[in-house]
Amino acid sequence: MKTRNWKVALAGECMLSRPFAMHEEPEFLKVGELLKDADVTYGHLEMNFADYDELTWPARGQGIGSFMMSDPEIAKDLKWVGFDIMSTAHNHSYDFGPEGLLATKKYMKDAGIVTAGTGADLELASGPGYVEKKNGRVALVSTSSGNQHFMWASLPKGGLRGRPGVNPQRxxxxxxxxxxxxxxxxxxxxxxxxxxxxxxxxxxxxxxxxxxxxxxxxxxxxxxxxxxxxxxxCHQRDLERNLRSVDEARAMADLVIVAHHFSVSDGPRGDTPPQFVRQFAHAVIDGGADIYVGHGWHRTLGIEIHNGKPIFYGLGNFFAQSEFIQRVPYDSYDAWGHDVDRLPMLTPAAHPLHPGLDTPSDTWWSSAIIQLEMDEHKVKRILLHPVEMGRDSTPQANQTRRTGKGEHHNTEGRPMMAQGEDAVRILDRYRRLSEPFGTKVEIRDGVGVIDLQ
Structure with missing residues (x-):
C-alpha cells in the first residue's frame, strides 16, 4: 500500500468581525498562500455568525466577556483565505443561545467549511466533522473546557429534546x-x-x-x-466519550485532528498548560489522534512531540477584531462598569469593553501559521511562520496598524506576516516554551523549524 504523505496547515483563534478578502498587501497575501499550500487547513472559529433577526436575546448574562457575533458573509472570506475545517466549541459558542450556535453551523456550511464541536444535541456536538480532500479524508473532533452548565449539549430523554450546545470536556x-x-x-x-x-x-x-x-x-x-x-x-465520563469520538474518527478517516478549547487554568493563566490539558492531549494522541491543538488563553504555548505526533498546547490568536463587534448587548457594558442608566448614549466604541484589550499584551497580537509535513501518521518537520495582528510582540504592544481616529486607538486585528525583530521575538517564545517538552525549535531566516527526521 502506498504511503500517504500529508501537508497540514494550522492557524489559531479567529475573532473576526470585518471582511478581508479585498486586501492585497504582499504580507497579507502571503498568509493566504501559506494556508492554501496544504492538503488540509484547520483553524479555530472564536466567533458566531448570524443575521440579527435570527436571534432572540443574549443567552449569557454574567461574567466579563465579549459577545461574539458577526456578519455571516465573513464566513465566505474564511473559505477564500484557505480554511477547510474549523472547530466551533469554545466559551462563546452559546453567547446568543441555540439560535446563534445553530446559525453559525449553517453559515459555515454554506461557505463550504466543515465544523465540529457544537450541535443540536450532545451526539451531534461530540461527533467528528469530516472533510474530503484529494489526499484523503480528514476528521476533526472539537471540545471545550470551562463552559457553564447551560452551554453543555445534552441527549434527548423522557420525551424531551436534547439541548443544543458545545461538546464539553468537564x-x-x-x-x-x-x-x-x-x-x-x-x-x-x-x-x-x-x-x-x-x-x-x-x-x-x-x-x-x-x-x-x-x-x-x-x-x-x-x-x-x-x-x-x-x-x-479530566471528568472521566466526558473523557471516555471524547475518546470514543476519536476512535470513530480514526476508523472513518485518514487523518485525525483534535481541537481542545480551554478557558480555565490551574490558577492564573501562565505559559505552562494545566494538568488536565496535558492529560487530555496525551489521551487523545494515545487514542488515535494524529494532531492535538489547544486554544483558549489567546496566547502561544509550547509544542510537545508525543509518540511521534505533535501537541500544540496554545495556538494563540489569528484574527483579533473583537473591538469592531457592532452590536454589543447590555451585559457587556454592565460588566465593564459603564453607566447602564445612560445606555442609549453608550456605543460599541466605549472602552474598555472587551477582555485582552484593556491592558498591553505581548502575546495577544501574534502567533504563527504552522505547517506540518507528515509521513502517514508521523510528523517529519514543523514550520512556524510568524504573524502579527497590528501590534508588536513587546510588553508595550506598540501599535503598527490602527483603524479609526478616536481617542482610543483600535487595532486592525488582521493577520500579516511578521518581519524583523518582531518575527524573531514571536518565534523565540515558541523556542523557550517548547524546550521543557524536549522539543527543539530552530530559527532559520525568520521561520521556526522543528526537524524530526
Whole structure:
C-alpha cells in the first residue's frame, strides 16, 4: 500500500468581525498562500455568525466577556483565505443561545467549511466533522473546557429534546494543602459555616462551599499533603466519550485532528498548560489522534512531540477584531462598569469593553501559521511562520496598524506576516516554551523549524 504523505496547515483563534478578502498587501497575501499550500487547513472559529433577526436575546448574562457575533458573509472570506475545517466549541459558542450556535453551523456550511464541536444535541456536538480532500479524508473532533452548565449539549430523554450546545470536556479540581493550611481552612470554614462534604475527591478530603458558587453545585475539595498544589483532572465520563469520538474518527478517516478549547487554568493563566490539558492531549494522541491543538488563553504555548505526533498546547490568536463587534448587548457594558442608566448614549466604541484589550499584551497580537509535513501518521518537520495582528510582540504592544481616529486607538486585528525583530521575538517564545517538552525549535531566516527526521 502506498504511503500517504500529508501537508497540514494550522492557524489559531479567529475573532473576526470585518471582511478581508479585498486586501492585497504582499504580507497579507502571503498568509493566504501559506494556508492554501496544504492538503488540509484547520483553524479555530472564536466567533458566531448570524443575521440579527435570527436571534432572540443574549443567552449569557454574567461574567466579563465579549459577545461574539458577526456578519455571516465573513464566513465566505474564511473559505477564500484557505480554511477547510474549523472547530466551533469554545466559551462563546452559546453567547446568543441555540439560535446563534445553530446559525453559525449553517453559515459555515454554506461557505463550504466543515465544523465540529457544537450541535443540536450532545451526539451531534461530540461527533467528528469530516472533510474530503484529494489526499484523503480528514476528521476533526472539537471540545471545550470551562463552559457553564447551560452551554453543555445534552441527549434527548423522557420525551424531551436534547439541548443544543458545545461538546464539553468537564474538569475535576482538587486542592492539596499542607497540614497547617488544612487546619486554617477548616477553622475558616467552621467560623463562616461554609464547610460541606465534597461530592468528588479522595477519602479523607474536606470541602468548602463559597457563597455565590452554590448555584454551580459541588464544593471545592481539599486534602492534606506535603505541600500546596492545585490538581486538575479530566471528568472521566466526558473523557471516555471524547475518546470514543476519536476512535470513530480514526476508523472513518485518514487523518485525525483534535481541537481542545480551554478557558480555565490551574490558577492564573501562565505559559505552562494545566494538568488536565496535558492529560487530555496525551489521551487523545494515545487514542488515535494524529494532531492535538489547544486554544483558549489567546496566547502561544509550547509544542510537545508525543509518540511521534505533535501537541500544540496554545495556538494563540489569528484574527483579533473583537473591538469592531457592532452590536454589543447590555451585559457587556454592565460588566465593564459603564453607566447602564445612560445606555442609549453608550456605543460599541466605549472602552474598555472587551477582555485582552484593556491592558498591553505581548502575546495577544501574534502567533504563527504552522505547517506540518507528515509521513502517514508521523510528523517529519514543523514550520512556524510568524504573524502579527497590528501590534508588536513587546510588553508595550506598540501599535503598527490602527483603524479609526478616536481617542482610543483600535487595532486592525488582521493577520500579516511578521518581519524583523518582531518575527524573531514571536518565534523565540515558541523556542523557550517548547524546550521543557524536549522539543527543539530552530530559527532559520525568520521561520521556526522543528526537524524530526
Amino acid at each position: 474538569l475535576n479540581f482538587e486542592f492539596m494543602v499542607d497540614g497547617q493550611t488544612a487546619e486554617n481552612l477548616k477553622d475558616f470554614a467552621k467560623k463562616l459555616n461554609i464547610a460541606k462534604a465534597p461530592k468528588h475527591g479522595r477519602p479523607g478530603s474536606f470541602g468548602i462551599q463559597i457563597p455565590g458558587s452554590q448555584q454551580w453545585g459541588d464544593p471545592d475539595s481539599f486534602f492534606v499533603g506535603d505541600r500546596c498544589e492545585i490538581i486538575s483532572r
